[in-house]
Amino acid sequence: MSNPIAERHDVLPSRFAWLMGLYGENYHRLVHMFAPQRLAVGRYVSSVDDQLDVCLEMVEHHRYTIDLVLTYAFVDGETGRPTPSAQLRMYRDAHVAEVLHCQVDGRLARVLDVPPPARTLFQRRVRMNSFLNRWLEYLAAQGHSIGTLEPAEVAARRMAPAFA
Secondary structure, eight states: OOOSOOOGGGTSOOHHHHHHHHHHHHHHHHHHHHOGGGSOSEEEEEOOTTSOOEEEEEEEEOSSEEEEEEEESOBOTTTOSBSSEEEEEEETTTTEEEEEEEEOOHHHHHHHTOOSOOSSHHHHHHHHHHHHHHHHHHHHHHTOSGGGEEEHHHHHHHHSOOOO
């Protein structure tokens, strides 16, 4: 009797291939949602209804990469830093995006039941990029997009109280 699945690796991707697929999915989510390849260096804000604003900072554009930071317009009272926050690098030629650094405050980590620190660099990358993937999916479901994105200066003027 023949075995239709000769080897497990014939069906399942390697852990590395799976991670690269996650990088690719994150790239396409970012491109579809915010089109960072079309944005100039600077700060942008996406506002949707009564939800937390999303901040996108375009740090640098290079020939093959784009560096950016994605966060909420919310500062953690304990650390004084925006949270959650993800420092990202998009590779234009390979169509992948990876999380270089991810910051989640302690209270949010407890609420989300974030697992303990990763034992390996690979585990850390999987966790950070899985978080980004779920976050981007959530932001898209909330209505954040290139259409809701505006330069931070414009958003600040719009939100400033009018004094007569």
